[in-house]
């Protein structure tokens with residue numbers, strides 16, 4: 001089999017894996033939403049259809065770099081992914097997970113802020129914010145340009161930071177679960193955690209909900225570090241059905257200064 005065909009098949013396989021992972025995780029949390037918050041997604045069928053469409057398109061974009069790198073890892077010894085758990089000290093396992101999350105969070109924060117510059121917002125990020133309010137299906141609802149900025153992160157990091165295959169699976173699981181739950185419209189973590197010291201540094205649905213309500217704040221992905229450092233942290237949102245905040249166009253006073261320019 002030619003190298004090109006093998007890479008193509010690898011990209012196709014990764015696209016299917018990412019797409020199925022999306023359908024199972026978003027579908028699972030959408031089901032949990034029906035049980036825990038019955039009626040929360042009523043009237044959002046058309047929006048959910050668009051969220052699924054853009055998310056599956058994003059799965060194809062995520063699949064290409066992932067597929068190329070997976071092929072190179074298997075066939076050419078690329079990447080710093082290791083499978084012998086003793087190749088690095090055991091304490092490095094959690095450290096590597098943390099390093100990946102910090103690196104991803106930093107990349108996300110700055111590319112996300114860039115996508116809130118009005119002309120880039122209209123081009124690359126309006127698709128994501130068309131979900132008002134977002135649902136569990138919006139986890140990968142991105143314009144192809146935004147999807148590309150997300151798709152390259154992990155495939156690039158595996159060349160830079162050594163990581164055990166199982167630790168990488170942990171990173172991907174955290175990425176998937178937080179991507180879905182941050183958009184599902186209710187908080188699944190206990191109040192003492194979200195409103196306590198841990199929640200003042202970690203991002204959950206309450207934090208990202210406010211980004212979708214007010215736009216010009218709360219740009220982070222996992223940690224509130226960059227938002228706090230750069231003065232863009234605007235606290236936690238609520239999930240009361242205040243449709244002036246969570247639906248329709250954002251009130252002018254709530255639009256980010258950058259969007260009013």
Ligand SMILES: [Zn+2]
Nearest residue numbers: 112125129211
């Ligand atoms: Zn945004």
Ligand SMILES: [Zn+2]
Nearest residue numbers: 128183208212
């Ligand atoms: Zn979002």
